Amino acid sequence: MSLILLVEDNEMNRDMLSRRLQRKGFRVHLAVDGAQGLTLAQSEHPDLILMDMSLPILDGWEATRRLKADPATAKIPIIALTAHAMEGDRQQALAAGCDDYDSKPVDLPRLMEKMLRLLPLSNNSRSP
Template sequence: MIRILYVEDNEDNVYMLSQRLKRHGFDVLVARDGEQGVETARREKPDLILMDLGLPSLDGWSAARLLKGAPDTRRIPIIALSAHTMPGDRERALAAGCDEYDAKPIAFERLLAKIDSLLQDRTAP
């Protein structure tokens, strides 16, 4: 089963998206802030991370940099999720090490396509 780490501090978002992902057959781990996200990723080695960028204690940009800078987590794909839709936000997320970016509110089918694409890229020879 594919494990996704969802790093998000908003309870409503956690409930809604994690339930939809579970219905699609994913095992979902949840971290409530960037520090917990980094710790959980290092401990659990998920197949993919959904990272909110506007997090307390350690924001998503910093958490992505830490994960991509560590040998044991650098190959885990990260999709940045953000309500920040200003010009340059996508580029800033990618520069921080995220592999993809999606704006909130989440269009679930579009997000699934990005997840599938990144997981296929990861398993390609």
């Protein structure tokens, strides 16, 4: 069973998405800000990270750059989640090191497609 780290400061979004992912068979760890997301990624080595970009303490852009710069976490796929649906945001997310980008509100079938495409790239696959 794959471990997903969901880094999201909005409680309603975090609860809704984590429940939906758990129903799909994923284990989900939660972080409420970029600093906590960075710490959990380094300690838990999730199979994939869903990273909100607008986070307190340490934003998702910087958290992603730090994760991708660390050899221990560089290969963990990261999907940027943002309510900013402007054309430049996708390029900015990819430039920060994200492996893909998805806009909010989350469309679960679309997000699942992106997640399933990236999960085999993980070093620490826990899939059955």
